[in-house]
Amino acid sequence: MAEYKWPEEGKRSHIGKRISRIDGPDKVSGRAKYTFDINRPGMLFAKVVRSPYAHAKIVSIDTSVAEKMPGVKAVKIIQEPGKEVQWAGDGIVTVVAETEGQAEDAARAVKVQYEKLTHFVNEQNWDGIPEANRRKPSEAVAGDPDKAFKEADVVLEGSYGNEVITHCCLESHGLIAEWENDNNLLVHQSTQSVSANGAEFARNLGIPASGVRIKMEHIGGGFGSKFPVDSWGIEAAKLSKMAGGKPVKLMLERDAELMVAGSRPSVFAKVRVAAKKDGAITAWESNVWGTGGVGNFNFAGLLPYIFRAGVENRKETFSVIGTNTGPQRAWRAPNHPQACLITMAALDDLAAELKMDPLDLFMKNIDKTGARANVYRDELLKAAELIEWKKLWRPRGEGAPGSSKTVKRGLGLSIHTWGGQGHASDCDLTIHPDGSVEVKMGTQDLGVGTRTVLVIVAAETLGLPLDAVKVHIGDNRFPVSGGSGGSTTVGGISSSTRRAAVDALTELFEKVAPAMNTTPDKLEAAGGKIQEIGKPTNSMTWKQACAKLGSKPLTTRGKNPDAGKGTLTTGGVGGVQMADVSVDVETGVVKMNNFVAAQDCGLIIDMKTCESQVFGAMIMGVTFALYEEKVMDAQTGKMLNPNMEFYRLAGLADIGNFKVHMMTGKGYDERGVIGIGEPPTVSPGAAISNAVANAIGVRVPSIPLTPDRVLAALEKKGGANAKV
């Protein structure tokens, strides 16, 4: 009899195994078509004229020359004269032409006059922020922090922060829009939200949502930044209409991608932590600010990260700083990496102040993390084993084994959490009379292995090999599934697919039971057969069984959530990361030696792609910790590094050695499927910052830990040659 609950460990054919992603051959061969790769018949190219000023009033726009240039099909003003531009790079005019070159020429020929206004783009230093840019702070007090600080054995004070970073998706944001007729728009878009975006197009274009078709086979990165249709999405559709409905391709140029299509808020904090001599935390105080550009974000209620529930005495303020930069976008695990850095760096400094091993201090306070304390304890021990913490760790500034006079080695750790419960998802599963199986869903594969997960779950449930199942995703005409964000995809899609497959199997059993002289409840699907439970000699091949369907395919709709059909996904994970770095105290260059993780995420569907997510998140974290920042120029208000030479991503040579251990088995598998995209992105900044502090003896207060910041921190203490 088919059951909804996930099969137990010994009974899994595919789930939890190391399975290569099924679309791998398409991706390694160049056959995988991304939005940027789509060439439509008669396709035109659009380019955008952008504001060179961070804050300015548009005085006049002259498009007359551009309109007459070769190949130009339409010129459209996005923001009329009189409008105030709030950030450099914001779109003013779009042009569409037959070739990219012609569109670029025409964009250059558009004349826009601006009246420059004052701007503010640098929020790092609290004292330098004009009053007008400080939005009303939120304040919260819990317990009696004043008393707790007065009675503390030790009070740690520190400043911590991280800069605004930008998503830098390798496939830039963009789309191809075309009108099939007055009411039907076909969009190929690079989006994290295939099922949901039709309504936004429809609303902005005055057509019924039923008339918007959205398609996407593959997407070259999103990381949280590709949910909205975006102003340029609507503009492309309008340009297409102006050009007689012809397909218009509008993919952002690299500089625009970095300037306007991504940014994660900065967060800076002044922190005080009260503790007892034995390391027990008794109170927390934080004054936090950061910018989401012209956008808002809410950082309240997160500190001290993870330990909050167990720290009863707290005092906190949070101020959003308005800056003349583009609005912030969601980034993997919104707010968590920043909160993690502020908390774990402060606790690491507290350990140094108390001359304690931070691993011991974290263990001492681990019960303050609440329900997941045992998970953290197990993961701390596992990660410590992987990095040989007890063998290699030395008190701050003494230098771990291998240190020299100029190169200091250090270890650091951090812990993190995330939700990751599966989102709402509908799945259609079809069994054809010839035995072939199809899964259809309006979801998308951001690189996590969505297709692979769908195949694994369907094949597992139906007792089939992986190649027996075909999947179709990336089309808003398929059953609605959630956007890919917050690590909600794999939990959602695996649950709806499981239910669809179980229901299909139940119907199939009903068709074949009479022919097998038994009842449907006594049947099971395994090894490509339908067989009687406990009497496998009474069996039918999958093909023979499906032939009993007659001429009509069988389609079932699985849903998540579905209260009547069990709980297949939950939320809430822990995770621990430990970093081992070397720092050259003469040059300030930080080098990764080893980076390890112990991570849980419930029942793992595909171990191989799951581990890839963790490795990838940690590597992205090395970039965040060491290299990347959106550098804004105070004078011009422009981003100084909207390119990939100076907006640095870690390369293969920069990452050192990695080890990842996934927590599985009892205590983990029964939690059901939980997403993995966000949690391992949270800790790297904190773990690496702590390792650097351990190596050089001083805290580098903000990340990225660039050589100038490292040297400045050392300088403060008395120079690179001081005893560290």
Place this chain on the structure above:
Amino acid sequence: MSSSDERSDKPDPGGVSRRNFLKGTSLALTIPLVTGGENEVKAAGAEVPILGPGKVNITLNINGAAKQVSVEPRVTLLDALRNDLDITGAKRVCDRATCGACTMIVDGKPIYSCTTLAVEAQGKKIRTVEGLEQNGKLHPVQQAFWDNDAQQCGFCTPGFVMACTALLEKHPAPTAEQIELGVGGNLCRCGTYVGIKAAIAQASGQMRKRGPAKLTRGGKTNG
């Protein structure tokens, strides 16, 4: 600042170093690309044809096949393939020779096709990721990328596959330093380097097993 930048100043390690690459393009730019009226001018004492400013018909040898295309002289090799020939494996990302997503192998060397003009590539053997498969079978580098999950979103993958192929054709058993240099001009945002390192190790073993003779033949067939 980047370690790969520093290393790229050393003699050509396994691919085209960034500096050598720039030298190459600046030499190529001595061909006058856009002028009026005249049909020929002298450049460095030699008579060279004038191209442009309008579209010109050129022939490109791509994966062993001659492809005709009509492009303005300013069009890059990458854009000619992507926009005019619908060969879209190579990707446009940084568009200025930093990230390697556009990597193709031209006359045996990996190049950034985003900063190579299509007109410059005439008469050269251009290999793209689409040309690696033989008789429907993945090339050992492609197979290794798949086996080791050296890909997530996959947008950088074709560029990495080409850079690794060029590396292993030159150094079938590369040292750690040769690997860092050979793929140091490619960047991934999802963070697939752990898989890529494992993929290079696997492909290196397999390509050595195939032996140098086969390697050469494979190279010729592809090119």
